[in-house]
Amino acid sequence: MVGFLYRNLKGHRLIILIATMMTCLQVMADLLAPFPLKFIIDKVKDNVDPSLTYPFLGNILDFFDTLDTTHRLMTVPPGKHSTFGIILFATAMLLIFNQISALLTYLQMSIATIVGQNLTLSLRRQLFGHLQLLPLGWHSRQKKGDLVQRVVGDITNIEKLVTDGLIDLLAGILTVLGVSVIMLLIDWRFTMLAILLIPALFLLILKYTFSIKQATKKASWATGQVAHIASENIGAITEVKAFTMEQSEAKRFAIHTEKNREVALRAGILQAQFTPLVAIMVALGTTFIIGIGAYVAAISDFVFWFLTIEQGRLTIGTLVVFLTYLKMLYQPMRNLSKLASLATLAASGTERLQEVLNQTPEVDKHFEVQKKPVHLRGHITYENVFFGYTKDQTVLKGIHLHIPAGRKIALVGLSGSGKTTLVNLLLRFYEVQHGCIKIDSVNIKEFALTSLRQNVSLMSQDSVLFEGTLRNNIEIGQPDASLDQIINAAKKARIHDFIMSMPLGYDTPVYEQGKNFSCGQRQRIVIARAILRDAPILILDEPTANLDVETEAEVMHALSILMANRTVLIVSHRLNILGSMDEILVLREGKIAERGTLNELRQKNGIFACMLAEKNRYNSNSNQC
Numbered sequence: 001m002v003g004f005l006y007r008n009l010k011g012h013r014l015i016i017l018i019a020t021m022m023t024c025l026q027v028m029a030d031l032l033a034p035f036p037l038k039f040i041i042d043k044v045k046d047n048v049d050p051s052l053t054y055p056f057l058g059n060i061l062d063f064f065d066t067l068d069t070t071h072r073l074m075t076v077p078p079g080k081h082s083t084f085g086i087i088l089f090a091t092a093m094l095l096i097f098n099q100i101s102a103l104l105t106y107l108q109m110s111i112a113t114i115v116g117q118n119l120t121l122s123l124r125r126q127l128f129g130h131l132q133l134l135p136l137g138w139h140s141r142q143k144k145g146d147l148v149q150r151v152v153g154d155i156t157n158i159e160k161l162v163t164d165g166l167i168d169l170l171a172g173i174l175t176v177l178g179v180s181v182i183m184l185l186i187d188w189r190f191t192m193l194a195i196l197l198i199p200a201l202f203l204l205i206l207k208y209t210f211s212i213k214q215a216t217k218k219a220s221w222a223t224g225q226v227a228h229i230a231s232e233n234i235g236a237i238t239e240v241k242a243f244t245m246e247q248s249e250a251k252r253f254a255i256h257t258e259k260n261r262e263v264a265l266r267a268g269i270l271q272a273q274f275t276p277l278v279a280i281m282v283a284l285g286t287t288f289i290i291g292i293g294a295y296v297a298a299i300s301d302f303v304f305w306f307l308t309i310e311q312g313r314l315t316i317g318t319l320v321v322f323l324t325y326l327k328m329l330y331q332p333m334r335n336l337s338k339l340a341s342l343a344t345l346a347a348s349g350t351e352r353l354q355e356v357l358n359q360t361p362e363v364d365k366h367f368e369v370q371k372k373p374v375h376l377r378g379h380i381t382y383e384n385v386f387f388g389y390t391k392d393q394t395v396l397k398g399i400h401l402h403i404p405a406g407r408k409i410a411l412v413g414l415s416g417s418g419k420t421t422l423v424n425l426l427l428r429f430y431e432v433q434h435g436c437i438k439i440d441s442v443n444i445k446e447f448a449l450t451s452l453r454q455n456v457s458l459m460s461q462d463s464v465l466f467e468g469t470l471r472n473n474i475e476i477g478q479p480d481a482s483l484d485q486i487i488n489a490a491k492k493a494r495i496h497d498f499i500m501s502m503p504l505g506y507d508t509p510v511y512e513q514g515k516n517f518s519c520g521q522r523q524r525i526v527i528a529r530a531i532l533r534d535a536p537i538l539i540l541d542e543p544t545a546n547l548d549v550e551t552e553a554e555v556m557h558a559l560s561i562l563m564a565n566r567t568v569l570i571v572s573h574r575l576n577i578l579g580s581m582d583e584i585l586v587l588r589e590g591k592i593a594e595r596g597t598l599n600e601l602r603q604k605n606g607i608f609a610c611m612l613a614e615k616n617r618y619n620s621n622s623n624q625c
C-alpha cells in the first residue's frame, strides 16, 4: 500500500511536504503547551521562578513584571519575578501555543482534504479508464456490483486514510518522539517506569491490527457481493417480476446480507475490543505513575529493582507536567486503533484496486502508428480460424470464409453453434487462437483497435441507448455530425417523425438504457446511429428478434436502407431477412456445415431444410393451439 500511495501521490509531494512541516510545527506547539502550567504551579506553590531553570526567560519575565502595577510597590528579592507577571506570561504562552496549534491543524486538515479528494479523482479516473480497456473476456467473468464497489467504496476507503489518517500518524510519531525526549530530560527514572507498558501495548496493537485487517478484507468482499446481487436484480427487475421471483430474490439477497453482516460484525467487534483494551492499558500506566509520583512527592523514596527515585525529587509542578506528557505519549497509541482500522480498510481497498489495475488491457500495438482514420472497403476473409473461450473448449473449428465487399451474409444454426462468436472475432473482442481474419487483405491484428472498430457498426437485439438526449444517442455514430446530418439519418431510419412528435424533439431525454422507449423505437434510433456512422461493415445480431410483426416491418425498412452498399454479417433466423441475403451460412458445432441462398438450401434438404421444417411444424402447432 505504501508504494501504491507513493506512486499515486506523485503530483502532490510539495503540498505534502508543506503539510509535514506544519505538522512538525503543530507538534512543537503542543509539546511546549504544558510548560506554562508548570511555571504557574511552581511559582504559586513553591515560589520557584521559571528563569531559575531557563535563564533565557529572565528578560521576557522582566517585561511582564512591568505590566504588574502593584509590582513596583512590593519588594521583590533580586533575581525574582512577580507572581502576577509569571501568571500573565504563562497564560499568554498557553494562549499562543494553543492558537498556533489550532491554526496549523486547520491548514493541515485542509491540505489533507485537498490531497484526499485529488487522489480519489485520479484513482477513479485511472480505474474507470483501465476498466474501459480491459478485454470483454475479462469483463464477462466479473461481477458488476463488485466492480462498482471497487470504483466507489474501495477508493473512498483509501481517501479516508489520506484525509483522516496520515496526518494523525505523522503527528503521532512526532509526538511520541518529542514527548519521550522531553520526559527523559525531566526525569529519566520516571520515564523508564512510564514506558514499561509500551512493549505490551505494541504487541496488543500488532495482534489486533492483523486480525482487523483480515476481517475488514472479508467484509469488503462481502459488501461487493451484496452490491453485485443488488445490481443484478435491479438490472433484471422486469424478469424478476415476470417470473414472480421477488421472494426467492429477497431470500438470495438476505443470505448475502447476512454473510456481510457476520463478517462486518466480526471486524466491528474486534475494533470494539481493541479501543477499550488500549484505553485500559493506558489507564493502568497513568494510575501507576500518579501513585508513584504522589508517593515520592509526599511520603518516601521509591525503589524498584535497579531504579531508585528519591523523595522530593519532583516538584508537584513537574509531576503535573510529567502526567500531561504521559497522556500525550499514550494518546497516539490510542489513536493507533483508529489508524489501524483506517489503514486496514485502505490496504484491502488498495489490494482490490491493484487486482484490476494489474490486468492486461486489450493489446493495441498499432494505436500510435495509426492515428489517422482508416477507411476500409469491407472485404472480409476468415482463414482457418479456431477459437475457444477456455482452453478445453473449442467453439470455432477451422472457419474458412471469403466475403467480398458489399456482400450480405446470414449466419444460422442451432443455439451455441458459434454464430455470435464468429462475428465478435471480427471486432477483436477476443483474439483468434489459430488462423487469421483479414479485412481488405490485411490481418485485423495489424489495425489499431479504434481504426478497426470505426469501420464496423454493431447492432444487437438489445439496442443499447445511453442516458442523455435522443440527439446524443444518434450522434454517437459520428460525434461531429451537424443537426442536418442527424435528421437525415433519423429520416432514413424512419424515426424522425416519431422524434418530432415528442415535445422536446431531438432534445428528448433518454433514461437509463432507453427504458422510456419501445423496443422498435430503440432499434430505429440505433439504426439511425449506424447510418450516421456510415461504416463499410455491418454486424447485426438478431436485430428483429424482440419485435412484433408490425414493428418488424418498420425496422426492416430502416434496415434495408442501412444495409445498402455495405458488407453485412447478420445472425438471424427470420425468413424475410434470409430471403434478402446473398448467401446463408449454416453453422453446426463451430463449423460451416452448409452454405447457399435460401432457395438452394431449401432444395438441398440438409440441416437448414430440417431446421425450417422444425420451425414450420412448431408454427403450425402454435397456430392450432
Ligand SMILES: Nc1ncnc2c1ncn2[C@@H]1O[C@H](COP(=O)(O)OP(=O)(O)OP(=O)(O)O)[C@@H](O)[C@H]1O
Pocket (backbone or CB within 6 Å): 137, 140, 389, 390, 395, 413, 414, 415, 416, 417, 418, 419, 420, 421, 422
Ligand atoms: N463469454 C463467454 N465465455 C465463455 N463461453 C462462452 C462465452 N460466450 C459464448 N460462450 C460459449 O461459446 C459457445 C458459442 O456461443 P455463441 O454465443 O457464439 O453461440 P450462438 O450460435 O451465437 O448461440 P445463440 O444462437 O444461442 O446466440 C457456447 O457454447 C457458449 O456457451
